[in-house]
Amino acid sequence: GAVVSQHPSRVICKSGTSVKIECRSLDFQATTMFWYRQFPKKSLMLMATSNEGSKATYEQGVEKDKFLINHASLTLSTLTVTSAHPEDSSFYICSARTSGWDEQFFGPGTRLTVL
Amino acid sequence: RKEVEQDPGPFNVPEGATVAFNCTYSNSASQSFFWYRQDCRKEPKLLMSVYSSGNEDGRFTAQLNRASQYISLLIRDSKLSDSATYLCVVKRFNDMRFGAGTRLTVKP
Numbered sequence: 001g002a003v004v005s006q007h008p009s010r011v012i013c014k015s016g017t018s019v020k021i022e023c024r025s026l027d028f029q030a031t032t033m034f035w036y037r038q039f040p041k042k043s044l045m046l047m048a049t050s051n052e053g054s055k056a057t058y059e060q061g062v063e064k065d066k067f068l069i070n071h072a073s074l075t076l077s078t079l080t081v082t083s084a085h086p087e088d089s090s091f092y093i094c095s096a097r098t099s100g101w102d103e104q105f106f107g108p109g110t111r112l113t114v115l
Numbered sequence: 116r117k118e119v120e121q122d123p124g125p126f127n128v129p130e131g132a133t134v135a136f137n138c139t140y141s142n143s144a145s146q147s148f149f150w151y152r153q154d155c156r157k158e159p160k161l162l163m164s165v166y167s168s169g170n171e172d173g174r175f176t177a178q179l180n181r182a183s184q185y186i187s188l189l190i191r192d193s194k195l196s197d198s199a200t201y202l203c204v205v206k207r208f209n210d211m212r213f214g215a216g217t218r219l220t221v222k223p
Contacts, residue, residue: 032209043119043202043215044159093158097209102147104211106158 006107023094029074030096121214138203147206
């Protein structure tokens with residue numbers, strides 16, 4: 001099956017720093033990648049959708065200047081949390097799909113803790 | 116109103132029990148429907164797609180009622196390994212919306 005990786009799996013950082021999370025599709029070309037955030041005991045909330053080579057589309061309420069998304073190639077998308085604050089602490093999960101596929105494949109997630 | 120609503124749970128059942136989860140969705144233009152399983156601190160994994168005709172995969176049966184905008188998942192002969200959170204997922208074009216999930220714990 002299709003494999004999606006994320007790096008790092010866990011990150012702890014100080015308030016005010018920026019954190020970059022990578023999402024890679026390992027064995028297929030991801031024309032579309034999605035970034036989700038999940039707080040404890042809550043559902044996955046879509047943050048943004050990115051198509052390779054174009055700007056990401058952000059969901060309402062998600063600050064595009066705070067959560068920078070780059071999808072520069074068909075196998076890599078990055079999410080940068082800028083000037084992180086403790087309220088940004090969450091589980092960030094990416095998923096990827098390619099044209100013609102109904103299913104999305106999820107990465108293993110990145111647990112971000114901002115002190 | 117949330118776009119996808121599920122039974123709040125938690126469901127605590129003994130091994131061998133049959134358990135059913137329900138889900139309703141608000142967007143009548145939704146096109147595809149899924150059940151995902153998510154283990155604690157892990158990513159969601161596709162359990163099964165849901166079709167109007169109903170579909171079965173081993174001990175799991177999924178049903179979709181488009182008129183009522185209702186989806187169900189039935190698990191028969193529960194195993195300890197079925198303990199997880201089950202997410203109802205509704206999709207329209209590229210847009211997937213997740214329910215908050217229903218926590219299932221199967222006990223010996």
